[in-house]
Structures are given as structure tokens and as C-alpha cells.
Amino acid sequence: MKAWAAACEVHPKRGNMNRQLIAQRWYFRQKPAEKVDGHTFEWREDPVPDLAEGEFLLKTLYLSLDATNRVWISNWDIYMEPVHIGDPMRGFVFGEVIASRHPDYPVGCHASGLHSWSSLIVSDGTGFSPFPALGGIDLAEAFAAMSVAGPTAHVGLHHIGALKSGDTVVVSGAAGAVGMMVGQIARIAGARVIGIAGSAAKCALLRDELGFDETIDYRTENVSERLGQLCPDGIDLCFENVGGDILDASLTHMKDFGRVVICGLISTYNSHEPVPGPYMFRNVIMRRLTMQGFVILDHVDLIPAAMRDLADWLREGRIKMPVHMIEGLENAPDALNLLYTGGNTGKLLVRVA
Ligand SMILES: NC(=O)c1ccc[n+]([C@@H]2O[C@H](COP(=O)([O-])OP(=O)(O)OC[C@H]3O[C@@H](n4cnc5c(N)ncnc54)[C@H](OP(=O)(O)O)[C@@H]3O)[C@@H](O)[C@H]2O)c1
Incomplete structure (x- = not known):
């Protein structure tokens, strides 16, 4: 004692x-x-x-x-x-x-x-x-990556979103915990990743430090216009953390048979009014999309394998949190x-x- x-x-x-x-x-x-x-x-x-x-x-x-x-x-x-x-x-x-x-x-x-x-x-x-003891990895970084954000990104991309090499993936809330993990895990799987975040500094970090292919600063750029330029053939997989106008922009540019993973709708969480939209919901049928929401707590059976991957990638320096x-x-x-x-x-x- x-x-x-x-x-x-x-x-x-x-x-x-x-x-x-x-x-x-x-x-x-x-x-x-x-x-x-x-x-x-x-x-x-x-x-x-x-x-x-x-x-x-x-x-x-x-x-x-x-x-x-x-x-x-x-x-x-x-x-x-x-x-x-x-x-x-x-x-x-x-x-x-x-x-x-x-x-x-x-x-x-x-x-x-x-x-x-x-x-x-x-x-x-x-x-x-x-x-688990992860020799050489800072405890805070290991917890940050492996407790919720990393498994959520891993399960959301692979299990819910059926991620494939060569996919064009768009992730919103990209400079947050889940978003950063989504971009890095998708890159490891061979996808091209576009992150949407709320400042030039955040976008630079995503590109320069975390390997995102492209970024959009939603506070200063027209997200739908930029997605149209960056994804001329459409988006295969939208990993949504934000909702609202940003989700609408991605829905506008989805490829036929694309997948929309609804992980979070943070733009609505403080709202006490009914939340409008999405206005481009019609593309679920026009583009024959699969849209699925998920909660990581329903997938505890998948978390140990996700944690093993995350631990390996952290040790190998392939992801950062x-x-x-x-x-x-x-x-x-x-x-x-x-x-x-x-x-x-x-x-x-x-x-x-
Ligand atoms: N489904 C699940 O099991 C699961 C598990 C964990 C998390 N989540 C979801 O994942 C998302 C991220 O959660 P987190 O805890 O990791 O937080 P986080 O991404 O670390 O932080 C939230 C970020 O969201 C962005 N944001 C906030 N309000 C916004 C708005 N109105 N419009 C656009 N961007 C906004 C902000 O970045 P900017 O500077 O870019 O605006 C903020 O830094 C949340 O929606 C959360 O509910 C889901």
C-alpha cells in the first residue's frame, strides 16, 4: 500500500x-x-x-x-x-x-x-x-490514438466503409482526433485522401506532417467548388464527422455507388433547434449511395485487431496522433x-x- x-x-x-x-x-x-x-x-x-x-x-x-x-x-x-x-x-x-x-x-x-x-x-x-505496454511510445499519444479515435477510424473505414486501395476518400473534421486517424489509415490502405478542416494552419499540418494528399479550409474556401475540382471523377468514400453544409458538399460530389460513413455530426451537437438538411439527400438515390451510421461501442469485437494495427503503425512511425x-x-x-x-x-x- x-x-x-x-x-x-x-x-x-x-x-x-x-x-x-x-x-x-x-x-x-x-x-x-x-x-x-x-x-x-x-x-x-x-x-x-x-x-x-x-x-x-x-x-x-x-x-x-x-x-x-x-x-x-x-x-x-x-x-x-x-x-x-x-x-x-x-x-x-x-x-x-x-x-x-x-x-x-x-x-x-x-x-x-x-x-x-x-x-x-x-x-x-x-x-x-x-x-498494453507500448515501449517507446509516449503514453498520452498511445491513449489518444488507441482509445476511441483510432479504433473508430479503423472500423469506420474498413468495416463500415469497405475501403479499397485507389479510393478517393473525403474526411471532414480532418484536423480532429478521428479525422487525423481516418486520413492516415486511409493512406496506409492506398487511398487518396482529401481532408476538410477549419484553418490554413490545420490544413498545412494535415498535408505536411500527416500525409494528406489535399485539404480544403472550409472557413475560407467554397467546399463544394473545391471538391468538384479535386474529385473530377467523384468521391468513393465520404467519412463524415461534421454534417450540415459540409456533408451536403460531399453528397453533391459522390461517385455512383459511393459509400457515406456517418461517424459524427458535430456541427449539430450544441443545437437546441431542429437541424435542417442535408439538402442533397436525393443523391442517395441519384448516385445509388450506401449511407451508414455507426457507433464504435457496437463493434467491441473489432477493437483488439484495430488496436494491434494502430500500435504497429505508431511504433513504425507510419501514423502520428x-x-x-x-x-x-x-x-x-x-x-x-x-x-x-x-x-x-x-x-x-x-x-x-
Ligand atoms: N461514431 C462513433 O463511434 C464516434 C466515435 C468518436 C467520435 N465520433 C465523432 O467524430 C467526430 C470527431 O470527434 P472528436 O471527439 O474526435 O473531436 P475532434 O475531431 O478532435 O474535434 C472536433 C473538431 O470538429 C470541428 N468542428 C466543430 N464544429 C464544427 C462545425 N460547426 N463545422 C465544421 N467543423 C466543426 C473542429 O475543427 P475545425 O477547426 O476543423 O472546425 C473541431 O476541432 C464527432 O462528430 C464525434 O461525434 C464518432
């Missing part, structure tokens, strides 16, 4: 004599009208219970902020149980086991999973997996809004410990 005592925080009011462990945690307090604001979450410090047989204590190192966090606290009818008011806010976490009564999670091992925005977590393993790091769990609510303003480049993580 020495490592546990050393690594954990001690409640300031109790002093060092009493080793009561305290978890800092965000709770969901009030549904936001649009953006998350100062009323949405509440910060609390909770005593950590003693471990029962079969439990372990995780010190959270990184919290992943994901666009879907906003969906979990919306009024929408969604793909999984929402976060209820009064519950700890849910999120994907990565941490180190610092005390254990669980045979599969020994002290010192790393684990990742779906749990809560919390500095210390007691778990029986539900929703967690041990995180730029990390946008925010310091401190206390800053998580404000940081979440970066996803909806384009304030992040790459995977948005919070360094918790």
Missing part, C-alpha cells in the same frame, strides 16, 4: 495524519441550453472507499474529451444511456493502478476505459481493459467547448495527474 499512500492526495482539512483518500470529481448538474457553461457541472471532493475483493484503485493520468460527451448530456434520444443529472460526468480515462485486490489489474499496470471525470477511480473492471493537452481536471468543462469551436488540433486530452 506504500505506492498508494504516496501517490494519492490527502484531504487538506484532515492533514497528513489521516490518510483518507479524496477523489476530485465533476458531477452533471444542469442541462446546457447550447454550450456547456459554468452551471453544467459541479466540482466535488469525495472520500474514496476501501477496496473490496475484486476491485482496484486507478489514479487517472489522462481524461479524453470527446465530441460525444455533449451528446450524453443533451435532450436527444441517443445511442446509449445518457448521463443523468446528479451523476458523475462520464468519460474515457487512462490511468495507473495504485492499489489492487483484482488479479487482472496489478499495481503498476495501466488501464483505460469508460468511467467518470474523476482523479481517483475504484472499479471492479467493468468498462475497463488493461492498456498530435495531442492537444489541457492541464488539470478542473479545466475539463471549459476545454470541452474547444471541440465545437475548432479550438483543438488533434486529440483533446486533460492531464489529470
